[in-house]
Amino acid sequence: MASLILGSASPRRKKILRKIDLLFDIVPSIVDEDYANGLKPIHMAEYWAVEKAQNVSLLHPDKTVIGADTIVVLDDTILGKPVDDNDARRMLTSLSGKSHIVYTGVALRCDANGSEESFVAATEVTFYNLDKTAINRYVASGDPMDKAGAYGIQDTSAPFVEKIAGCYNNVVGFPLSQFVQLISQESVKNKFPVDNWFASDKEIA
């Protein structure tokens, strides 16, 4: 088993992290994100990223666990995953013709030595005006159901998005470049007992 674990079942996060030659295994966290805990939106995703990393760390205390949580925030209201088609339609209608913010919190945790690092990335996303037909067609595809804000920027809802400001992969579900910046710092690397972060390190070693 790799010394690094991605504590997320999200196929999007896995795919993004596979873009770099990071060595990791996957153990999904078992956490019930409660966005009604009174935290401000800007703190919420990072809080749940830490909770998820801690949850998986309990089972694998000697490993370093990556936790992540993505939320969509529209006018200070948090949109998580839709509960059903009506909820998805309601969310997409509220996002139509407006800008919202996507926050992804990322946490690194190792229980054995109590090390923890976390940050949150924010990207502004602006939607075109969406007509009912487009919303209904997209909801019928089933794509909205497992996604915060009821859309996936990388899927068939791509034409909904007029522009973004910030990191694209953050909107998909994992702010890859900021994460690479973090784990490129020697001080951060040394806090966690990871033998080889990258496959290429292994080749060199």
Added chain:
Amino acid sequence: MASLILGSASPRRKKILRKIDLLFDIVPSIVDEDYANGLKPIHMAEYWAVEKAQNVSLLHPDKTVIGADTIVVLDDTILGKPVDDNDARRMLTSLSGKSHIVYTGVALRCDANGSEESFVAATEVTFYNLDKTAINRYVASGDPMDKAGAYGIQDTSAPFVEKIAGCYNNVVGFPLSQFVQLISQESVKNKFPVDNWFASDKEIA
């Protein structure tokens, strides 16, 4: 054969257009983009998109052809595709720690009735500082060689990008959402002899 043709050999453009249920075939254009023709950078990509669409239209005058051209512009200098590894390293070094603009021109052309539409999309991309090791590793992957500016934001160079402002798919090579806005206008649709733009139109018809 579909009544719509994508006049581009780019696998990225094909993949982006497959996100929507557009019905099209592919006939690559045979055009030698000359970026030393004296046009300003903001007009260059649209000019070559039109040239490419016209080139394919000559062979398929009764079809509607989509042409596209992507350039990277740094401090008013156009970066096309690198000619070799050294050129790729030179381009990536020049992009390091700075912002540049990616322009993709898109054209629609039908020779039979002389109809033409075109636009250009612009996205600002900001790179982190890149060290030599990261640049050399990326150049060694071969990924830069067929790409304007010597990088593909969707591939292993994703961690180079701190942020973007504008359309992400435009940086990959095709501004999908602006294109969908264009072909959603009845006045544009009616100018081109396309039976069914979308597979779903066909189902309805």
